[in-house]
C-alpha cells in the first residue's frame with residue numbers, strides 16, 4: 001500500500017515535471033537570458049551611436065559654415081562698397097548700383113560686412129561697414145556704430161598681427177597639408193584664387209572718389225582700356241575667433257584682395273589714380289557668435305540626433321547631475337571648424353556635449369524585468385496550483401483505493417466468519433454429534449440462524465448502498481416517534497442477554513417530520529448497531545447506563561439522537577467516518593467487525609430526506625450521533 005502511494009506519486013510528479021515544469025523553466029530561462037543579452041547589447045551600442053551622433057552634429061555644423069563661406073566666396077570684392085559698378089555695364093554713361101551688402105538680402109547670421117585698404121589704415125581712414133539685411137532692423141544705426149567700432153578694433157589687431165600672421169600662415173599651410181583633412185583645407189585662408197577683371201571695372205570700383213561727377217568727366221580715359229584686364233588675387237576666407245576689448249566673443253571671416261601694381265597705368269590721374277598702384281583690401285564679415293555656438297549646434301542636434309536613441313545636447317546642463325552621462329562626446333566648434341585663435345584658452349569656447357540618456361534604457365529594462373517577473377510569478381502560482389490539485393487528486397484516488405482494499409478485506413472477513421460458523425454447526429448436526437442433547441441441538445440451530453442473519457445484514461447493507469443511489473422519491477411528512485417505536489422491540493431483542501442495554505425516549509410534542517420510514521429505520525438500526533459494537537453496555541457493579549435513542553425538538557427542529565458511553569470519536573475522524581468504507585484504525589489492528597458502510601448509509605439516508613447528521617461529544621463521556629430533520633410544513 002505504502003509502495004503504491006509513493007510509486008504513484010513519484011510517477012505523477014515526474015510526468016508533471018517533464019511535461020510542464022521543465023519546459024516552462026527552460027523557456028523562461030531562455031527568455032530571461034535573451035532579455036539580459038538584449039539589454040547588454042543595447043548598452044554596448046550606446047557609445048558607438050553617441051560617437052556617430054557626435055560626428056553627424058560636427059559635420060552638420062561644418063557644412064553649414066562651409067556653405068555660408070562658399071556663398072560669400074563668390075561675391076565680387078567690389079560689392080563691399082555701398083554703391084558699385086557691376087561688370088559689363090560700361091558704356092557712354094556711368095551707372096553705379098547699390099550693393100546687396102548695404103541693402104540685403106544677406107544671411108541673417110552675418111551681423112555686418114567691413115572692408116578697408118592698407119592705404120586707409122595708413123591714412124587713418126575708418127573702414128567701410130555695411131549691415132546687409134540688418135540695415136532694415138530698427139536699431140540699424142546702433143548696429144552700424146557697433147560694427148564700425150568692431151572693425152576699427154579689428155584693423156588695429158590686424159596691424160599688430162600683420163607680421164605674425166604671415167609667419168603663422170606658412171606654419172598652417174604645412175600643418176594642413178600634413179593632416180590631409182580636406183575640410184580643414186577648405187576653411188583655411190591659404191588658398192588664393194586669381195580673378196581677371198577688365199581695367200575700367202577696377203578703376204571705377206577702386207576709386208576713392210566719392211564724387212561721381214569727377215568719374216563721369218574722366219570716363220573717356222577708361223574707354224581705351226576696355227579690352228585690357230588685370231589679375232586680382234583673392235584669398236579664401238579665414239575664420240577667426242577672439243574676444244574684443246570688452247571680452248565679448250567675436251567671429252570674423254576675412255579675406256585679402258590684392259591688386260598688383262600696374263606700371264603701365266602709373267600715369268592715371270584724378271579719380272582713377274588708385275588703378276596705378278598696388279592695392280591690398282582686407283574685407284570680410286562678422287558672424288553672430290550666438291548663431292555659431294548656440295543656434296547652429298542646437299539645430300544640428302535637432303537634425304542629426306535620433307530622439308529615440310536618447311541623445312541630446314544639454315547646452316547648459318553638461319554638469320547637470322540629473323543627466324546620466326554614461327558616455328559623453330564633445331563638440332568644440334573652435335577646434336572642429338577650425339577657427340584661428342590667438343589665446344589658447346579660447347580653444348574650448350562654446351564646447352557642447354552629446355550625452356546619452358541611459359536612464360530610459362535602464363527604465364525600459366526594469367519594466368521588462370518586472371513584466372517578466374509578473375509572468376513568472378503567475379506561472380509559479382498556476383504550476384503550484386496544478387501540482388497541488390494533481391497531488392490532491394492522486395491522494396483521493398489512493399484513498400479510494402485504500403478504502404476499497406479495506407472493504408474487500410472486511411467483506412471477506414465478514415463473509416468468512418459466519419459461513420465458517422454455519423458450516424461447522426451444520427456438519428456437527430449432520431454427523432449427529434448432539435442428537436442426544438436437545439438443549440445443544442436447539443442452541444446450534446439458533447447459532448446457525450444468527451450467523452445467517454449476520455450474512456443477510458451484510459448483503460443488505462451492500463445492496464442498500466446501491467439502492468439509495470438509485471432510489472427516487474421525495475421525503476413525506478410523517479411521525480418520527482411512530483417509526484422509531486416500530487423498531488423498538490426488534491432492536492431490544494438483538495441485545496446481549498440479561499442486560500437491558502437500550503432505552504427509548506420520545507418527545508410527545510414532536511411535530512410532523514419530513515421523512516422516509518425505510519430510511520429512518522436504516523439510520524436507527526445502523527446507529528444502534530454501531531453503539532453496541534463500539535460502546536457496548538457491560539454488566540458490572542452498579543447500574544449500567546444504557547444506549548439512549550431519543551427524539552426531541554432543538555432550536556425549533558425535530559432531532560433524533562443516539563447516545564452511548566463509549567470511547568468517543570477523535571475530532572480528526574469525524575468527517576471521514578461518513579465516507580464509504582472508511583473505518584477508524586486499520587484492518588489488522590481492529591477488533592470490531594464491520595465494512596465501513598454503516599455510517600455512510602446513515603449519511604446517504606439523511607441527505608435523501610434533506611436532513612443532516614453530525615457527531616458530538618456526549619457530556620460525561622461517549623458519543624452522540626444527531627440527525628436533525630426538517631419539520632413538515634403545516635397543513636392548510
Ligand code: ADP
Nearest residue numbers: 530531534577583584594595596597598599600
Ligand atoms: P463499521 O462499523 O462497519 O466499521 P461504520 O461506517 O459504521 O463502519 O463506522 C465507521 C467507523 O466509525 C467505525 O470503524 C468506528 O471506528 C467508528 N464508530 C462508529 N460508531 C461509533 C461509536 N458509537 N463509538 C465509537 N466509534 C464509532
